[in-house]
Amino acid sequence: MTDRLLGGLEHVVLLATLHFGEDECYAVPLRSLIEERGGRKLSRGALYTVLERLEAKRYLRSVMGESSPTRGGRAKRYYQVTPSGIRALQVSKQTIAALSEDLGSALEGGS
């Protein structure tokens, strides 16, 4: 599995997850981080399905956390990147870096 390249959205979500510590990363702050720092809109439906897919691929694992009254007593689901997730990110990064080499001028022009 690890040699398969990550999808664009998968890549983004995995990277965003790494910004959080243990028991910090659940869907709500994750999405705001992607929207704020990533500067791109992300629908909740898309996020949940990507999270589910990443978990199925074992790039993420999740634990159930605490609940609160504002959540109607429902627990949070905390996500964490697994070692194979990290590996997938590394592979992606290497692939992209290798392919981007010598393309500096083409990639930098315009915005």
Add this chain to the structure above:
Amino acid sequence: MRAWLSPLQWPMAVLGKLIPGGQLGDSVVGDLLEEQAARAAVHGRVVALLWLWAMVISIGARWAALRGARRMLSLFDSKRNKKFKNRPGDSAMATLFHDLRFAFRSLRRRPWFSLIVVSTIAIGIGSNTTVFSVLDALVLRPFPVPNLEQIAAVRGTRSAQGVNRDLVSPGDFTDYQTETMTFERLVASSWWDVNLTSLETPEKLVGHRVTPGYLDLLGVRPVLGRTLISEQADTELREVVIGYGFWKSRLAEAYDVVGSELTLNGEVFEIVGVAPKGFGYPQGSDLWAPMELDRDAASDRESLQFEILGLLAPGSTIAHGQAELSRIAQSNEREHPSTNEGRGVHVLPLSEAVIGMGTPAFVSAMQIATLLILLIACVNVSNLLVARGKERHRELALCGALGAGRSRILRMLLTESLVLALAGAAMGLPVAWLGIRLIRNSVPHRVSRFVQGWNEVNLDTRVLLFAALVACGAAIVFGLLPALRSSRVDLAVALQAGSRATDGGSARNRGVLVAAQLALAMALLVCAGLSIKGTSRTLHGYQGYEPKGVLTASFMLSEDQYSQRSGRADVIERILGEVAKLPGVLDAGVVNNLPSSGGSVWSVIEAEGAEEVSHDQLPLVHHRVASRSYFDLMKIPLLEGRSFNESDRFGTVPVAVVSTLMAENLWPGQAVIGRRFRATSFDGENPRRSEEDWLTVIGVSGDVVDDWFGGQRGTPTYYRPIPQEAPINLALTVRTVSDPLLLVNQLRGAAAKVDPNLPLSRISTMENVISDRAAGLRVMSSMMTMFGAMALGLAAIGVYGLMSQAVARRRSEIGVRLALGAQKRDVLKATLGRSSRSLVVGVVIGLGLAFGAAKLMASALYGVIQLDFLSFVQSPVLLIAAAVAATWLPAWSAARQDPASTLRGE
């Protein structure tokens, strides 16, 4: 009490069905609730709720699509040819799930079609649920009494005057009470004007004196303390039960109020209980105190002051009660002819008696409107489903070819309709929830308190059942017909490439459906137009006086303090003097009964020298008492003679100003000034009929519109000068230079200067008085406007859907014509020509329907709705424009097609 999901739980329940269950689903729900709470804090609850629904739909749809895609992939896996077969091993459940999956998938493939159908059903069901809820709370169970149908209201009648909801005298009540066998219990209440003076600011309240057992009969369970104790009713103990609203607003919901004291009309009362929330019967009462019925009362047949309620004995009916009390009333007529002649009794269910005179009309107009909406929605949906069924011939033929039996296909299609209907019902609930809130908030509390049951208007579980039933019934109706037709598929024909469904009979059907839809929409549009105009006329039309810039306030003079007429006239004069001194006040006056206030004091009058007729055949007119300044201040024109002046004092010749209508009725075509008439007051206080009471007419005033049921001319009225009559219940009228409401505090101050214990109540502008009186009308016209817009939109969608399908089917034919040299114009003309017939038929039938519906409305809302020619022109124009646009769009796109590409496709 109500086992009902809260507005937040609904979307969550829906989402729960769409996404995976377990911990994952739970965490998603939790995330949404968390964000919803944050949003509610910033943008308000309604916005947050709408957002939540949007999220439920978007997340649910994505997850469902994902699941669907996975299933699709697995379709190709292996052994999938059995897909459409009912395998012997399949349980009924498995088949059902399979049908459901199939239905979801095929609906998702045509998102616009599904969206239109679901929202059409949602609008139909939502509006009906709204109206049903209102009807339920106001008409079916305005009281929390389990045996409401056993409770009757007893009212007096005066056949000659056509009065059938009159009050009853204490003497007659006592007779009914002692002689009845059909009623287990009869109780009575009488209006009790109360000046409350023991709290910091004095206040005028609405109270009722009630006979023992009154509150218990209505099922009142106090939230604090107890009700009035029957056994102690005739002792001199003064106890009072207070209303929930009063407890909340004036006593700060203090839990220790029971046992504390209130000074009411100068007497000390002990609070013994607090009535439950929402209970304010009769007439929005704030206070209930026991009434003492002594021997004098038992013989008093003059003063009509009781409203009677009765609990029917087991086995008795309203008809039994009516028969028995009528017998007693007849014998009273014989025994006491001087008072009881012409008086009868009217027994009716309480639920009928509590709703105001305008309410049934209001509710029935809404019912008719929503029924029409539901009908249009049904026609629309069945149109779409039938047309869709034809489109799917080949798909279904394929199912058949793969081995699906006819019943199986039928079930699949039915499941699909059912899914649509249930989705529509689910969407209809938020529509209804919003609708109910809209209606509830459209009536100000100062008006709705008089409508028993208004606060109980809410969605409840029975409405859910109602909506679900309607939805399933609709599904069977919508689904069965097209399904039956579609399932009768000729395999060979349908599977031929490029085959087209024959279009002969269905074109006619389509025409009929379009016509039906347009006709129904037309009826609604015309009614909407009429009610908007009627309401606007009631609010802003001719009143006979100038309401703009007038501030009004009610007050009641204490009977103990001002027992003498001269004392009352004097204090009124002093108050007017103080008010007139206020800066910004042009003029100040008083009247016993404001126009359009809903209150009325009636008198039976008799003209001097007129033919002798029996007492009950004398005309009934409005009796007003006004200050000298009243006519000028209200800008009521004086057409003949003079207004009141300084010389009209107590002791001088009793005089009156009569309205034009009264002058015409009493002395048609004759000189009026100097004529004499006399009156009997029927407001329960000192009925008089003596030689000194002849009143001389000194002037004729313009007519004043009093009640929207009364039409343009108002009611015959006469006015008496304050110094000669001086009642205790009065309304101040103050004409101001600028915004009247700026003067509220100064007005209170001026009254307090004269008498610190004199509370002013119901301070309001004259314009608000009129608008409150028409609150029900305003609700109705805004609802009708909404319904009219819905009908127009639904009809346009329906016509568009049908026409575009019809055009699509004839696309290749049109292509051939174009290729053979037909002009675009001709194609357009031909397509529009085909639909113009149904358009004309629809409009003509619609005008007929609209005329009937308008007549119904006009009879229900007599005086408000007037049939005018313009409404019957405007609505058709609007509707035809919408219909032509809806037909033109598909026709235009067909005419613009490239003939070559169409021919290639053949």
